[in-house]
Amino acid sequence: AQSVAQPEDQVNVAEGNPLTVKCTYSVSGNPYLFWYVQYPNRGLQFLLKYITGDNLVKGSYGFEAEFNKSQTSFHLKKPSALVSDSALYFCAVRDEGNTPLVFGKGTRLSVIA
């Protein structure tokens, strides 16, 4: 069965600094990996996904994620954080095929001005 781990409950970063939100995964086959963001009192919004190909995936709002098969990781990154990036971020994975998406526990990002 697939699983996702987000080792940090909270990440604090100063505005303008680079940010990284960590994610590791476990699947039996090739993974389909996703990042979603949740702003306060809102539903989840899709940021980016990895299917195959280039290990660096670019997504919405300047975010990108790096797929590392040997480390089974899919860390979310942004070169310069904004206060408006403060939100709850979820990593998710599914195995090959249209099996249900499994989410991590979420990481709260706080960007301080």
Added chain:
Amino acid sequence: NAGVTQTPKFQVLKTGQSMTLQCAQDMNHEYMSWYRQDPGMGLRLIHYSVGAGITDQGEVPNGYNVSRSTTEDFPLRLLSAAPSQTSVYFCASTPRGGGGANVLTFGAGSRLTVL
């Protein structure tokens, strides 16, 4: 606007009461699912459906029933609410084709409190 609509947005129940959380999508998505979100637990899958007439259990199905009589609607029923069901519930949908790459579209959520 097209998307996933959940009702109600807020609900307070007493222990033992029953209720139905409604979910409707107008994107002709075959796949629909219900998740619950609890602090420190992330999103956990309750039930899902790959098409009309087909439902299956997720990670935490106990205490919940679902049905899928149409492509558009996927209601979640609590037959006898318990305080442990206090949570925020999210409905999500996606097209079935495309394999694992499909992106889930989420509703805005329904916040349920059971006293």
